[in-house]
């Protein structure tokens with residue numbers, strides 16, 4: 308331990324909050340994890356993701372060329388992009404800034420920020436989970452991108468070139484090589500790019516719950532409540548207010564996913580964050596499983612072998628955090644899954660809608676608030692929150708202990724939009 312033990316609250320018990328709380332506890336602090344739901348619950352984005360520990364997911368969604376494709380995507384029922392049209396006026400300010408970052412210069416800047424929090428994800432997960440009940444959920448293997456043809460891969464090489472530039476190793480696979488391992492694969496997929504040195508989690512909700520259980524067993528405490536306000540006091544302490552109760556802490560970490568924006572606003576910060584809604588369907592008791600996670604490059608969907616069955620997760624819908632799920636994305640998932648495995652059978656399905664916390668510049672907010680000393684932000688992980696959660700937890704614990712992280716933290720600066 309490199310500083311005096313502190314009394315610390317972590318608001319939000321998804322993968323970011325639980326990882327942060329556990330690293331802070333290991334530093335000898337007294338840590339309370341606050342959430343309105345139990346860690347690992349379906350209400351969390353951390354419950355329903357595709358489970359990929361995606362070391363190579365360093366390229367943002369907004370890339371050169373995306374903006375011109377959007378109008379046709381919105382009217383194509385086969386496209387992975389959906390919009391609740393009544394939400395468009397609220398979305399416009401965010402989407403305009405988000406798309407403005409889709410130029411080569413911004414993308415390269417964002418990649419430099421993401422590589423440091425994703426690049427060693429599998430090691431970071433193992434370091435956090437080793438000898439805990441969560442360790443059993445971690446699997447190693449490639450992250451396999453599947454394409455209808457080699458030409459469709461070569462048509463858009465930008466993202467893979469960036470990954471190569473950053474030392475990410477990958478192998479090409481022909482159709483023959485693909486079906487040697489997975490003979491059930493549908494004809495739609497003729498070519499593969501396998502990102503090496505990756506991993507996946509066989510039950511993301513169970514994983515978060517197991518990490519939290521370890522944290523509680525070893526002295527961490529829980530407060531199940533809805534946080535209404537976080538406010539600094541004149542003596543440097545921080546108050547957390549819920550309905551009917553206020554508690555004080557030396558330090559507070561805000562890691563409430565997409566819902567962090569509202570609490571950050573109360574502290575005087577602008578954190579332009581939108582819910583990028585995503586879906587999953589789990590095909591339970593399937594007749595077979597993929598050998599490792601497949602990213603269906605044409606469908607923007609991932610099929611991951613999980614304890615409960617094959618989980619197909621992905622797609623993008625804009626419509627805010629309040630509206631319920633739409634039918635069309637779930638139908639599309641089913642259709643794409645049929646193309647992946649035309650002959651698969653299963654017993655039942657589970658479907659889920661979740662909220663990726665998406666900042667306009669695709670970079671998370673990490674570090675101490677310049678407006679509220681002793682309040683730290685750890686949110687905004689967009690598509691890479693499971694991947695980067697343990698590393699972000701460790702970096703946050705380093706900052707709180709006064710240890711200087713060995714990476715440049717400026718891309719994630721908390722006040723960058725104020």
Ligand SMILES: Cc1cc2nc3c(=O)[nH]c(=O)nc-3n(C[C@H](O)[C@H](O)[C@H](O)COP(=O)(O)OP(=O)(O)OC[C@H]3O[C@@H](n4cnc5c(N)ncnc54)[C@H](O)[C@@H]3O)c2cc1C
Nearest residue numbers: 319321322323352353356357359534564585691692693694
């Ligand atoms: C379809 C889909 C697929 C994905 N696939 C992957 C993947 O394969 N790999 C990957 O790395 N990432 C993936 N992601 C992204 C990843 O899931 C998220 O980035 C990550 O889960 C965010 O974690 P979090 O802890 O910040 O938020 P959450 O898990 O959403 O946790 C936030 C918590 O804060 C609590 N909270 C909020 N407000 C309050 C309040 N006022 N008071 C009390 N509690 C509060 C909530 O109840 C919640 O428990 C995917 C996302 C989606 C939607």
